Amino acid sequence: MKNSTNKIWLAVRILFAIFMIMGGVQHFLKPDFYLPFVPGFMPFPMAIIYLSGLVEILLGALLIFPKYKKLASLGIFILMLIFLPIHIRDVFSDTPAIGSHKAALIRLPFQFLFMAIAWKIYQVASKKQ
16 A cells, blocks of 8 residues: 555656646746736846746756655745745736636636645655655
8 A cells, every 4th residue: 555655656746847847948938928927026027937947947857856856845835835926916816917817716726736736745755754
């Protein structure tokens, strides 16, 4: 039972790493897509987009390596926590950053799901050390 659970969490960790890397790459391929998410009061919005993409790629890559999975999963959790207010603001905005209110309502639960996955990977990694 424990071995099958380990295999499941290994698969989840690898898939989540790929997801994070692909998401980070998108910041470089389509930076204008992310521009509406950057709050207007923040300076250098394109730099923020590229930097957040780089952080997603690095954390996703680190998540693949067993030695760094605990650090990477905690980093992803914190990153998603930092992004959470943007998604919450989008739900209550008259003009959501990207798409409709329906799209904003769909994105918000996914943010919580990603946080939960990152936290669970962190917990699983913590038990093994």
